[in-house]
């Protein structure tokens with residue numbers, strides 16, 4: 221990660237959201253993004269995500285006031301949003317999660333960046349991440365991830381653990397009776413990838429397997445070549461209960477896997493046609 225400068229002046233990098241300072245135009249950008257994602261996600265997102273959106277009342281009117289979201293979130297799972305100026309160092313990020321605090325940026329992308337933005341903004345962080353923090357099992361998973369992150373830093377295994385975050389929290393799919401659904405925040409906050417990840421023949425869709433995921437490289441500059449599918453949030457949480465130390469030792473002896481790889485041991489839900497991916501160059505991670 222590039223060197224980050226603490227513009228907050230506080231050791232936890234937190235700032236005040238200063239909700240009153242948002243302009244009409246900024247609220248308008250939120251409304252535009254919200255309206256189009258709400259429509260796209262109605263029958264694409266996980267029911268738990270849609271439920272979280274409804275309960276939080278993150279809605280059509282504009283950029284939400286974190287204080288209001290925190291009332292709902294605090295009652296639901298005890299999680300709290302803390303405002304930060306942008307990307308924060310890994311240890312600060314994990315420290316917040318481990319204490320059930322989610323660091324969120326405050327700024328919103330410009331009109332020119334509606335479909336593509338490099339860094340996370342408030343739409344990605346709040347619309348993408350916060351609805352699932354209303355879900356008790358997912359909230360526990362995020363806390364466990366933060367604690368695991370602090371340990372991984374000491375063990376030099378951040379690289380492996382970051383892939384777990386990427387392929388679940390950011391780009392995860394979940395199997396439901398009605399079919400595959402999206403829960404990853406990088407997908408729900410991206411117009412293009414919300415459609416691509418479910419409807420396109422290009423990418424692989426593979427059953428989630430913890431060690432397999434932690435071996436798999438990922439792309440931050442294009443739609444994913446592989447999506448990992450969980451059966452439930454409980455499966456995800458249970459997979460992270462164990463101490464990862466022996467996993468990291470095992471992983472050190474195994475080769476890394478390319479983002480598009482399919483192994484004989486994979487549970488293949490859909491084998492990607494690959495190809496036809498030319499022309500997709502937008503960064504979906506946070507757009």
Ligand code: HBI
Pocket residue numbers: 304306307308309310313323324325340381382385
């Ligand atoms: N900071 N604000 C912010 N948001 C993130 O998602 C984030 C971060 N710092 C570090 C980080 N993510 C990564 O360490 C993990 O996702 C692995």
Ligand code: FE
Pocket residue numbers: 340344345348349390405406
């Ligand atoms: Fe994110």
